[in-house]
Each structure stands twice: as C-alpha cells, then as structure tokens.
Amino acid sequence: MSSTIRILDELTINQIAAGEVIENPASVVKEIVENSIDAGATEIHVDISCGGRQLIRISDNGCGMGKDDALLCLERHATSKIRQADDLEALLTMGFRGEALSSIAAVSKLTLMTAPRENKSEGTLVIAEGGRLLKCSPIARAPGTTIEVKSLFFNVPVRKKFQHSPTHDAHEILRVISLLALAHPNIRFELISDQVAVLVAPAETTGNLMQQLRQRTNAVLGEAFLDQMVPLEVSDENCQVVGLISLPAHSRANRTGQSLFINRRAINSPLVSFAVRDGYSTALPSNRYPACVLHLQLSPSLIDVNVHPQKREVRLRQEQQLRALLRQGVSRALNGGETPAPCPAPFNLPDMAERRPLNFSMPISFSPQPIPAPDHDLFRASPPTPQVAFAIPGYLLLDPNSCRHLLNAKEGLCLIDQRAAHHRILSERLSNSSLQAAEVQPLLLPVTIEVTPIEMARIREMLPELARLGIDIQEFGPHTINVQAIPTELEGVDIATWLSELSQELHQDYGAQTSRSERQKRLAGAFSRKLVSRTKKMSREQANQLVAQLFACENPYRCPLGKPTVLWIEPEFLAKYAQG
C-alpha cells in the first residue's frame, strides 16, 4: 500500500499561508501600501486594472531596498521590522510578520523594482511567478519601490472562483485607500482605477493635525461631507482626540459613516462609537448614528492585547475615562466649543435611558396570521386578482368576495402588508428582467448631488438595478451625480439624502463582503421602506395596482426576508374583537 501522506513542499506551504493573509485584491493593496508607509514614503501611487485582478501597481518614494533585501523580502518571515509586543502595530499584524510579500508573491506574478534612498546604489529588478524567482537584475531608477502584482490567484483556482466582480473589488480597494489616506494626511495618495483617477489626495504638510485632517477629509470624502462636520478636539493625560463629527441634522442610518483611527490605524471600536453617540444625547433619535473622522492617540498601555486582527478591533483599558472624555468632547464640539452647563443632579438618578418607557396605551392583541400559499393546481385557470376594499396606512384590506380563493374556503379577512408586498415586487423586478420596470417620472430639473468617492463607487455598482427601479442616474465628474428621473412613487422624497443612506445600507456590515444578490435584496428593502408611508393613505387605484403587481410575482406570499405579504384575520378574532 502506498503512503498517502506527503510532505508539502515550500511553495505549497506558501500558497496555503497566502490564502490566510491574502483574501482579495484589497488586502494585497493594504499590505503593500502599509509597507510603503512603513518605508517612510511621502507619495504613494496606486494603479489598478480590472478591480486589481489583472494588475495592481504601487509605487512609493520611500527608503527603498538594496539588492539583498529585494531578494530577501519575498521570502517567508523576512522582515526588517522589530516589533515590541505592546505596540499596536504588532498586535494588529501579529501572525503576518514578514509574510505579506511572500504570500502575495506565492499567488501572483510579481515584479519588484526598488532602489535605496541611502548611498545611492543602483536599483534592482526582481521577477517572481507563483513564488518562484524568475529574474533578478540591476536597473536604473529613482529611490523608492514599485511593486507590480499581476494575475492575482492565477495558480489558486478555488480562490479565483470566490472572487467578486471587478467593480466590487475596485470599490473595496478605494475603501482601503480612503482609510489609509484619512489615517495619514501628510502622505500624498493617488488611486487610478482603469485609467480613471478615483482618488487624488495631495500631501497636507502645513498646519496642525486638525487642519490637515479637514483638507484630507475634503479630498477623500468630498466637500458636502465636510460641510456637515464640526471639529472636535479634546484630551487628557492618556488620550488625545482630534477629528470631525457630524452635526445632528446629518446623522446616518448606520455606522458606515464613521472612520475611527487609533494611533493612525483604522479600527472598529464599539466603545468609541457608543461614546461618541452618547455625546449627542437626545440630539439624535436612537436609530440614528453620527458620521465622523476621528483620530485617537492613546498610550500603548491603554490598549489591550485581546484583539481580533481580521476585524480591526482592539480592546481598550480605562474605558470609563475614555468614554467620559469622548462624550465631553462631542457635546462641547456640538455646542460650538463651549462646555454646556452641567445639569444640576442633586440626587443620584438612575440612567433614564435604561428604564423602560411607561406604556400608556392598552395593548390590543391583534394577531393576524400569514395565509398558506394556496395549492397551485387549483388555480390553473388563473384566479381573479383580488380587489382592495379600502386602504389604511401601511395595509390594504382586500374585498372578501375577490379573495376567497386565497383563503382556501376559509372565512375571514385578508390584509396586504404594503411594505412586505413592495419588497417582494421590487426584488423580483430586480432579479427577473422580464418583469415590467418601474414607471418613471423624468425630473424637470435634474438633481445634482455631490457624493463621496465611496458613495460614487457603490452607486455606480448598482446603476443597472437603480435603473430597473426607475432611478436614472448619470455620472457627472468624480464627485457629482445627476439624477434625471425617479419613479413616480418617490416624488417628494429628498433624493440626495436617500441615495447617500442607500449607499451606506448596501454595504452595511463594514468590511464584510456583500454579494450582489444580497445587495439587491437590501436595495429592494430600502426602497420598499421609502415607498410605504405609515401615515399616508394610498389611493384606491394605487392600491389595486400594487395588489395586481404582487400577485403577478412568482412568489407572492412572502417578502424576500420571509415576512408574510398577505395576512389572514380569523373570524374568531373578529368575533372576539366585536364583543370587546
């Protein structure tokens, strides 16, 4: 019997290790640009094509490498960086020390061109393919480093299969560069994607961090974003906070507008997010979140070792103190720099927010049930479309005579949940191109909206879907879009705010990879929420149209999230209710 155990060769080991460090083009870009930052570069140029899968080329004017280092840096565990265990950088990259370049080289065709800044020796060209060294020769070049990564994952078919669309990958790369650019305002960043400059941020070298950050925010997130912000500056002996937070009127539906940096590293910190939110107190409703760009400078002793490298999370010590500092900073920033007069609190009141609100209204136990999808064979000779008896905000009551077939001979009343119905209709409209597209209302004056590059990328990605839903958008320069038409139902909606919220919602779980079908579902969901007013009544004509569209769906009885669209109110319930 021959042995099935084989010893993996070095190349295979590298390819396996690579899979752990290198997930997608964006992680390649992040690793290489972080190396450029470590090398002291003041200019970093990123050029990608086809979302980075065809080509990623990153050039810097950093310290560069001599020939020996140029060869060595592609080896596993080659690092010139000695790191202290309590250094945040070490905590966040632990396990990746000296592995990034060798991992990238293992799964791509890599060209390295570099020349050291010191002692002006000549440059070196190294070419590797799938981790194998193909060439090493001298070249002439200015000090600094250029790394070219071509055909990423060409030798890892499994990984290739799980790749996203080039647009999605380009958008992730833009997000990575945006965060790095916000973390380092003094470095010039340029991102070119398929020959289009998507981000150009000149080096901000004059003024203090606040001034630099304002300029950088303008370049990365746009003027409209900056206009919604007020400066925040606060510090104590352990922590210095500098940044921008949004005015209460410009809150968001989720946390995606928040960029947090601790010691210049982009971080997710629920603690910091909550503390900032807390500082707004009652200025924000509980389901709204502020946007912010915040730099925290913390002494390393406050950062806990208990961290999650992938999720960019750190645990912080002395939470109370940090929370109080942030809360105070936020409320002062919102009050135009004045510390608001403290509320007299003679007694130690329990936290009001933690108390449950009193319930003044008598609960009515109203329990409509989902109806089971009727047996299809019974309705071969297509059943009549149910008619609406009357509309109440959020719901439609069907005419009992027109919907008997839905109840399978049972008695009772049928209600349509408008929001669930819209959700179903819209999501089928998105996934099935044979369905009728939305009725469109061309705008007399197209609305011009300023968007951030990230919003632009997200919106651009969903243009075909938005068009199917009746929103006609044209790009109009790197920061501007033009809305030419909207669906009739959206008349009167603040389209600028809504689009910006939509772009956040489509990528809600920051960092996670959201598939296209998932985004379509979210788009349909966000859209249906906008279309249904819980206070406005539909006209009978609109209502009947909605019902007709619902029953034209392939799957009319549930929304894409599984919520019933048609509810059944039992006769027993009606009888009980009538008796009081």
Ligand code: ADP
């Ligand atoms: P690490 O960053 O953890 O040291 P990497 O694999 O990312 O590991 O890089 C390996 C080494 O290659 C670095 O320690 C550094 O010495 C060198 N290096 C990589 N990129 C550059 C660059 N752009 N400029 C100068 N040196 C670089």
Ligand code: MG
């Ligand atoms: Mg590195």
